Amino acid sequence: MPPARELDPTASLAAFLGHKVRRERERRGWTQQHLGEQVFISRVRVTKIELGTDPPNPSLAGRFDRVLGLEGELENLAKVLQNDQVRDYARAYLARQLEAEAMHDLWIVIPGLLQTEDYAGALMREVQAGAPAEIERYVERRIARQAVWDRAAPPWMWAVIDAAVLGRVTGGRATMRGQLIRMREMCEIPQVNLQFLPSTATVIPGSISMLTLPNGDRGAYTEGFETGAYTEEPSGVARFQRVYDRLHANALSADASMNLLEKAIEGYS
Structure with a gap:
């Protein structure tokens, strides 16, 4: 297995959040696959979160908090990150x-x-014309507001x-x-x-x-x-x-x- 890619936690808020997830996972001796199963996402998504390239929305961050025993730290970071992206x-x-x-x-x-998730995604692909991962995050935030x-x-x-x-x-x-x-x-x-x-x-x-x-x-x-x-x-x-x-x-x-x-x-x- 190749060595884990190094990440500068000071590079961005997303990188800092990913660093905390990876640190707590490794502290427990868990694989990315095992952590993903605990929060109901794929190993690939865990990798992206830990690399800071696809940060979680507050709801998903809250699941990480509960599994990793972080008492709301990641959810609060995700909310700040979400506000910064608006x-x-x-x-x-x-x-x-x-x-x-x-x-x-x-x-x-x-x-x-x-809006439904499909409609929101189609609409944003037309008006945002951004990268797929960026549009996905916009859609997640929009649907989350329907709470x-x-x-x-x-x-x-x-x-x-x-x-x-x-x-x-x-x-x-x-x-x-x-x-x-x-x-x-x-x-x-x-x-x-x-x-x-x-x-x-x-x-x-x-x-x-x-x-x-x-x-x-x-x-x-x-x-x-x-x-x-x-x-x-x-x-x-x-x-x-x-x-x-x-x-x-x-x-x-x-x-x-x-x-x-x-x-x-x-x-x-």
Whole structure:
């Protein structure tokens, strides 16, 4: 067996995390295969983690913590690393989104909190055009955020979506069918409401998300291609609320939107 590749733990946060995993594994005399079996991943993935080339998301890092007895150290490192990899303009919004009590969204794509893993991956391959491992990490983080629906009191979400997204084949017909079925299933959650903007309505070239926080504060996030902004300044929030309200008024009713969704699902059969 070739000697283990040396890794400088000071090279990056991912390298430091990988160094800690390898150190604790070797301290126990475990092989990468054995450690992988304990946390339900392959030996190859363990190798990549230890080399710092494919760091774990917080959920996987938490499994390493439990197996290696590190009391949350790796999970905390993974969270810091994850935050570092999020674009600066989105950090405040994503942090607030996780604690929000209500979200009123306007999207030209399917919102991330409602996306399937296949749809998210296909969408990111189009807009990110990055390395496969990088895209995989983005997808993992996006899907992990859907844990908000497992809260004892899930957030209220009212999403207004451009109806054109139903016919925009992203990732293939099977991926689209699975995504639309997922949306239908999410609508069974009392807190989730969807409405579609018909083709006759004006659609802005971007997305708006209005957040209401537990203390009553409100924020507004806007996003276009490769750029975005988050504000909690009252006048800015009020301005985006007016844009949302104007377009929401032109959306199909909830019942008509569900009928449209059902027809779209049938179209992908």
